[in-house]
Amino acid sequence: MKPNTMALAAALLAGLSMCNAQAAEPKHGGILHIYHRETPPSLSIHEEATFSVNVPAMGIFNNLVIYDQHIPQASIATIRPELATSWAWDKSNTALTFKLRSGVKWHDGVPFTAKDVKCTFDLLQGKSQDKFRKNPRKDWYEFVSDVTVNGDDEVTFHLKRPQPSLLAMLASGYTPIYPCHVPAAQMRTHPIGTGPYKFVEMKQNESITLVKNPDYWKKGLPYLDGIEYTIIKNRATAVLAFVAGKVDMTFPTEMTAALVKDVKSQDPTAICEIKPINVNTNLIVNRDAPPFNNIELRKAMAMALDRKAFIDIILQGQGDQGGSLLPPPEGVWGMPPDMLKTIPGYGDVKKDREQARAIMAKLGYSADKPLKIKVSTRNLATYRDPAAVLIDQLKSIYIDAELEPVESSQWFAKVARKDYQVGLNLTGNGIDDPDQAFYENYSCGSERNYTHYCNKDLEKLFDQQSAETDPAKRKQLVWEIDKKIQEDVARPILFHARTGTCWKPYVKNMTIMSNNTYNGFRFEDIWLDK
Amino acid sequence: MGSYLIRRFFLMLLTLFGISVLIFTMLRIVPGNIADIVFDAAGMIDVADKVKLEKDLGLDQPIAVQYVQWINGLAHGDLGYSYVSEKPALQEILPRIPITAKLAGLALLFAIVFGVPLGVVSAVKQNSGIDYVLRVVSLSGLSMPAFWLGLLILMAFVRYFGTIPIYTDPPQGFWNTLWLFSIPAAAVGFRSSALVMRLTRSSMLEVLRQDYIRTARAKGASDPNINYHHALRNAILPVVTVIGIEAAFLMGGLIVTETVFNIPGVARFLVEAIRWRDYPIVQNLVMFIAVVAVVINFLVDLLYAVLDPRIKYS
Numbered sequence: 030m031k032p033n034t035m036a037l038a039a040a041l042l043a044g045l046s047m048c049n050a051q052a053a054e055p056k057h058g059g060i061l062h063i064y065h066r067e068t069p070p071s072l073s074i075h076e077e078a079t080f081s082v083n084v085p086a087m088g089i090f091n092n093l094v095i096y097d098q099h100i101p102q103a104s105i106a107t108i109r110p111e112l113a114t115s116w117a118w119d120k121s122n123t124a125l126t127f128k129l130r131s132g133v134k135w136h137d138g139v140p141f142t143a144k145d146v147k148c149t150f151d152l153l154q155g156k157s158q159d160k161f162r163k164n165p166r167k168d169w170y171e172f173v174s175d176v177t178v179n180g181d182d183e184v185t186f187h188l189k190r191p192q193p194s195l196l197a198m199l200a201s202g203y204t205p206i207y208p209c210h211v212p213a214a215q216m217r218t219h220p221i222g223t224g225p226y227k228f229v230e231m232k233q234n235e236s237i238t239l240v241k242n243p244d245y246w247k248k249g250l251p252y253l254d255g256i257e258y259t260i261i262k263n264r265a266t267a268v269l270a271f272v273a274g275k276v277d278m279t280f281p282t283e284m285t286a287a288l289v290k291d292v293k294s295q296d297p298t299a300i301c302e303i304k305p306i307n308v309n310t311n312l313i314v315n316r317d318a319p320p321f322n323n324i325e326l327r328k329a330m331a332m333a334l335d336r337k338a339f340i341d342i343i344l345q346g347q348g349d350q351g352g353s354l355l356p357p358p359e360g361v362w363g364m365p366p367d368m369l370k371t372i373p374g375y376g377d378v379k380k381d382r383e384q385a386r387a388i389m390a391k392l393g394y395s396a397d398k399p400l401k402i403k404v405s406t407r408n409l410a411t412y413r414d415p416a417a418v419l420i421d422q423l424k425s426i427y428i429d430a431e432l433e434p435v436e437s438s439q440w441f442a443k444v445a446r447k448d449y450q451v452g453l454n455l456t457g458n459g460i461d462d463p464d465q466a467f468y469e470n471y472s473c474g475s476e477r478n479y480t481h482y483c484n485k486d487l488e489k490l491f492d493q494q495s496a497e498t499d500p501a502k503r504k505q506l507v508w509e510i511d512k513k514i515q516e517d518v519a520r521p522i523l524f525h526a527r528t529g530t531c532w533k534p535y536v537k538n539m540t541i542m543s544n545n546t547y548n549g550f551r552f553e554d555i556w557l558d559k
Numbered sequence: 560m561g562s563y564l565i566r567r568f569f570l571m572l573l574t575l576f577g578i579s580v581l582i583f584t585m586l587r588i589v590p591g592n593i594a595d596i597v598f599d600a601a602g603m604i605d606v607a608d609k610v611k612l613e614k615d616l617g618l619d620q621p622i623a624v625q626y627v628q629w630i631n632g633l634a635h636g637d638l639g640y641s642y643v644s645e646k647p648a649l650q651e652i653l654p655r656i657p658i659t660a661k662l663a664g665l666a667l668l669f670a671i672v673f674g675v676p677l678g679v680v681s682a683v684k685q686n687s688g689i690d691y692v693l694r695v696v697s698l699s700g701l702s703m704p705a706f707w708l709g710l711l712i713l714m715a716f717v718r719y720f721g722t723i724p725i726y727t728d729p730p731q732g733f734w735n736t737l738w739l740f741s742i743p744a745a746a747v748g749f750r751s752s753a754l755v756m757r758l759t760r761s762s763m764l765e766v767l768r769q770d771y772i773r774t775a776r777a778k779g780a781s782d783p784n785i786n787y788h789h790a791l792r793n794a795i796l797p798v799v800t801v802i803g804i805e806a807a808f809l810m811g812g813l814i815v816t817e818t819v820f821n822i823p824g825v826a827r828f829l830v831e832a833i834r835w836r837d838y839p840i841v842q843n844l845v846m847f848i849a850v851v852a853v854v855i856n857f858l859v860d861l862l863y864a865v866l867d868p869r870i871k872y873s
Contacts, residue, residue, distance in 0.1 A: 062727075068831065070600040070643070078602040163608055165601040218645050233644055233651065234831055235823040236727075259727045262827075263818045266725060269713050270821075273723035295717070438596040438834065445604045476603040 053537070057252050059557035061536065062276040064267045065258040066283055068233045071217035074205050075153065078165045080457075080547050083202045084281055085237045085258050087550040088251075089136075090205030090222035093127050093146065093184075094196065098551050101304070101543035103461060104361045105193070105500070108200045112141065112223065122191035122498060129182045133246045135208045136227045143178035148209035150176040150186075159213050166459070168468055168475060169198045172495075191496045193503075194464035201460045202548035225251035225553035234260055245553070252556035264288070272296045277533045277557070282306045282546045284529035286347040292531050300539075301531040303347055306546035307355045308457040310339075310415050312521040313480050315450055320400070325388050327518040330451075331374040332385035333426040334419075339524045343415050347527040350375065352511040353466050354458075355525055359543040361461050364508045372515045385426040399429040405443065406453040408434035415523060416453040444479045454479065456520075461544040463507045467491045471519055482519040535559040567860070571853050578849045582842055583626050592618055593642040593836045616642060629842060639839035643832075648839040651828075652847065659824035662747070662816070663809035665740050669748025670755050671802065675791075677752075678759025678798075682767060683786055693756065700753025709746045709819035716742075725821040743820040747813060751805050758801050762794035769793075795866060803859035807852035811845075 069082045074090065093113040096103035110116070113127035133141040151157040153170055173195070175187045186195065198204060207213075211221045220228050223246070226239035237258040241251055259276060261267040268288060271279050272295045282304070284292070289301045314321050314330065321327060340348035349356045352372075356363035369375050373384075394400045404420055406412040413434060420430040430451070435443055443449060456477075458466050468491060469475055473483035487510060494506040515521065530541050535558045542549035594612045598604045613619050617628070632639055638648035681693040717723050724743075730736040766772065767790050775785050810825065817827040825844060832840035864870045 068643075070597065077600060079600060162612060163598055163601045163603075163605065165603050214645070231644075232823070233641075234827055259821075261725075261821050263821065265710055266713060266723075266819055266821055269717050269723050270725060270727070273717045273721060275723050275725065275727055436591070438591050438599050438836070441599045441602060441604055442591065442595045476605060 053558060055252050055537065055554070055556040056558060057556070058254050059559070061253050061256045061278065061552070061555060061557065063256065063258050063278045064261040064270060064276045064280055065237060066260075066264075066267070066280045067262055068260055069231075069237075072220045072228065072231060072237075073161075073213070073217040074203060075149075075166070075207065076161050076163050076213075076217060078457075078459075080202075080281070080550075083547050084550045085239070085256075086220060087202045087205070087548075088224055088226040088239055088256060088552045089220050089228050090207075090224045091133075092199060092201075092204050092206060093129075094200045095551065096200045096542070096548050098549055098553075099538070099540045101540060102359060102361065103200070103542055103544055103548055105197055108196060112146075112206055116196070122193070123188045125186040125188070125195060126179075127184050127186075129184060130246060131182055133223050134244055135210075135223055136221050136242060137208075137211075139208065139210055141206075141208075141223050142181040143184040144181075145206055145209050146184045147176045147178050149205075149207045152207065152213060161213050162217070165477075166203060168472075168477075169204075169465065171468070190492075191498060192464065193498055194462050194495060197460050197462045198465065200548070201545075202550060203459045225551065226253075226256060229255075234262075236260060247553065251553045253552070256552060268292060271299075271531060274533070277536050278539070279529075279531045281530045281541060281550065282528045284531060286345040286527075286529065289529035289531065298534050299531045300534055300536075301529055302541050303527050303529040304541055304543045305349060305355055305359045305525055305527050306457075307360070307461055307525070307544055308455055308546065309351070309353070309355075309525045310453065310455050310523045312419065312523060313444065313449075313452040313454050314518070315447055315452075316480055316482065317447060318450060320392070321450060323392070324518070326392060326400075328373065329385040329388040329392075329426055330423065330428070331515075331518045331521045332381040332388075333422050333428075334374050334521060334523065335378045335422055336375070336524055337378075338422070339415060339418055342418055344524070344526055348524040349527070351525050352515050352522055353470065353520070354463060354507065354511055355461055355544050360525075361544060362463050362466075362504065362507050362511075364511050368508060368512060372512060374521065375515075382425050389427045394427040396427055399424075399427045402428060402430045402450045403433045404430045404451050404453060405433040405435050405449040407437045407440045409437055412453055412455065419453060419523070447481075452479075453523075454520075457547070458545065459547050463503075463510070464491075464495050467494075467510065467514075471514055480520055482514075482517065484513075484517060484519075487513055487517075567857055571857060574853055575846070575849060579630065579842075579846060580626070582845045583629065584622070586836070586838055586841055587622055587625075589836070591836060593838070594618065596835055597642075629839075633843070633846070638843045641832075641840050642837045643835050643840075648843050651840060652825075652844055655823060655825045655828050656847070658822060659810060659813060659817070659826065661736065661740050662744055662813060662822060662824060663806065665737075665744035666748040666751060666809055666813075667802065667806055669744055670751035670805065672752075673748070674752035674755025675759050675795075675798065678756040679763055679786055679791060681756065681760040682763030683782075685764060694760075697753040697756045697760075700749045701757070703750070704815075705747055705750060706815040706819050708749065709743065709816055712742060712746055713819065726823065727821065740822075743816050743822060746820075747809070747816050751809075754801060754805070755798060759791075759794065759798050762797050763790055766790045766794040792866065796863060799859055799862055799866065803855050807848075807855045810851045811848040 067081055070077055072086045074082055074086050091112045094108050095111045097107040097109050100107045112130055114130050116125060116127045118125055129143055135141055152161060153167055172189045172192045173186055174189050177185050207216060208221050225242055225245045227242050229238040229240055231237045240255040261270060270276050286303060289303060292299055293301055314327055316322055336350045340346060351363050354360055354362040374381055404416050406416040416432055420432060423430050469477045471478060471482055473488060490510050494503050497503040532539050537556050537558050538554050594609045598609055641648050641651050644651060677693055681690045684690045713723055726739060730739045772785060772790055775789050813824060814826040814830050817824045829844050
């Protein structure tokens with residue numbers, strides 16, 4: 030056979046075997062074993078901001094709407110009904126009405142009604158008597174003035190002004206519907222949902238157990254009898270446990286490129302995917318503390334960055350350069366590469382550094398008289414390693430930096446006190462949407478705007494893009510804003526990481542999202558072919 | 560003896576009181592509390608909510624008041640609630656104690672079973688081939704980090720047997736439990752046995768040079784009788800001390816082994832609790848470990864008198 034014919038035959042065979050796998054009849058039963066990287070702080074999704082919670086807890090709940098769990102690139106177009114059967118905007122785009130599914134029951138047997146939806150959003154907006162211990166995403170619903178119920182099966186979100194992104198936020202894994210009749214405190218320790226799996230127990234440092242909800246409203250689902258998350262903190266042990274078959278899947282998006290390579294060498298049958306997670310590593314500069322209150326100095330710092338070097342050294346090439354929004358092709362809203370290159374610090378590193386050195390010289394710094402600073406970051410490898418590269422790169426513009434590792438638990442408290450000069454931080458975007466990214470990270474007064482960057486003119490553009498209903502026009506506005514944010518050195522983005530997930534070939538229907546890491550773990554139609 | 564026991568008992572109480580003050584104070588001197596960490600996990604700080612949480616947990620009260628509340632609760636069997644799991648602390652701590660006790664017990668058994676006889680052999684056969692081999696083995700045991708040895712063992716199991724001896728579910732039955740704990744126990748016990756072996760050897764070498772040993776030989780006593788009856792009994796006292804110290808250490812010091820073999824025992828739980836500033840768990844767990852250490856030391860003291868009738872407590 031000639032090589033071309035052989036390749037064609039191989040492709041045909043591969044295609045056929047894929048068709049077989051896709052067409053195979055799902056099997057009911059079995060427990061899916063996944064290792065978990067840590068004991069989650071609680072299982073109340075609304076109160077937490079880590080996918081250590083979303084991964085095990087998403088299966089317990091339903092949303093009104095949800096991103097299609099099998100389309101990796103989540104967007105408005107991939108939103109599907111869940112507890113809502115349909116939705117409609119009014120003519121002014123300020124009222125969004127959902128028809129709700131009837132016959133749905135909470136895991137404790139109480140019927141689900143529109144009141145539960147209202148209760149959830151009253152909690153999120155701090156309007157109810159019961160309160161969350163912490164409420165990290167209350168800003169998402171800033172433009173929701175009220176949620177009203179129309180009988181048991183209909184609910185309307187009234188907005189202060191049009192916000193098409195509301196639907197995107199409602200589809201996030203971070204927006205489950207909570208029951209009215211269960212206190213918020215209980216949801217942290219024993220969550221009750223309407224989802225495909227019921228919570229059984231969480232043992233600290235040991236395991237999280239979910240069992241099939243036999244009364245799940247999607248008839249015939251879930252296929253699995255349950256999911257067992259074994260908490261294995263040591264990553265080396267966890268990877269060995271996966272290779273040995275003790276678990277069927279690694280903790281989603283937790284593996285580095287090097288680890289994925291290691292797994293594949295030990296278990297060639299493992300299916301592994303490396304994808305962006307929409308978590309960016311960024312530089313935070315205390316813009317109120319001299320000499321960093323000088324925009325020229327901040328610009329020089331941004332121009333000293335060699336982003337490719339970060340990606341090559343830290344991620345073995347598995348990362349992307351971008352602005353505050355995840356870059357394409359996986360990211361829906363990120364600036365195109367041509368536009369990115371026009372921003373100082375994203376083009377020719379050599380030239381940019383020359384300019385940066387000129388700025389520094391003008392400010393009175395030189396090789397003999399460097400600016401001495403501290404770079405603070407969490408004392409974790411994912412933070413420390415890029416901080417070390419950053420320190421090395423800053424040397425090229427006469428900045429002599431010293432690493433200040435901060436105990437992880439003290440990090441945000443320190444940043445909130447503004448007790449730092451320059452810091453290195455990781456920012457995860459809950460959804461791939463400009464409203465979430467802009468308002469949360471760059472809006473004046475936002476709790477997560479760590480550098481306290483505040484540009485009132487840009488804030489108007491935030492609102493303008495947020496209210497824009499034409500996606501194409503909105504995208505142009507979003508690019509313009511993102512470019513301006515980078516030029517203002519609000520929070521220079523060093524890189525967007527790609528990370529890996531592996532699972533055994535008998536785990537079927539697994540899809541890892543490619544533009545967020547918080548929304549793809551409902552696991553209702555995963556099945557085991559064994 | 561009676562008055563000694565009473566004195567020792569009160570001394571134990573005094574020691575525990577000192578430890579309780581020390582733990583309590585040190586925990587609060589360390590920067591940050593559970594409220595900081597709870598909000599850190601959410602990536603934001605809402606000052607009003609944080610203050611409310613601190614108030615709800617009683618952290619806004621003076622340290623002395625908090626201490627008295629804790630001791631009062633302890634005296635009434637109320638260990639408080641874990642800040643993290645929001646479950647009773649006792650319910651969180653109790654199931655982990657047998658897990659660590661089994662692991663520590665097996666490791667100690669490994670240390671004694673291998674350490675003492677091999678130490679005797681090494682001393683009796685001083686400067687022979689077997690002595691050199693045993694000294695090299697014991698030195699490796701002391702110098703090899705437990706996590707490294709543990710990982711090597713795990714890798715070897717995966718590579719050669721296609722399985723991994725880690726704790727993912729509670730083992731059912733005696734043999735399963737023994738299998739699951741024996742490998743990490745061997746990894747820890749290797750270091751302890753090396754320590755015991757070296758100490759037994761040096762202690763034995765000293766005793767074997769004593770006049771009464773020469774006298775026993777002159778009287779025609781057999782080698783095993785001399786080595787194990789006359790020499791070991793006198794050489795064992797410092798070894799017993801070290802075994803006691805090891806036993807106390809193993810109850811709280813197995814963090815690395817518990818992490819590598821994924822055993823949900825006391826040590827790993829304690830370290831996690833410290834990370835979360837879960838005061839009720841840390842305070843009570845450290846107190847428990849302190850009680851174990853103090854009681855073991857007391858038992859070791861009593862054992863001296865049993866092993867060496869010349870020692871009298873009054």
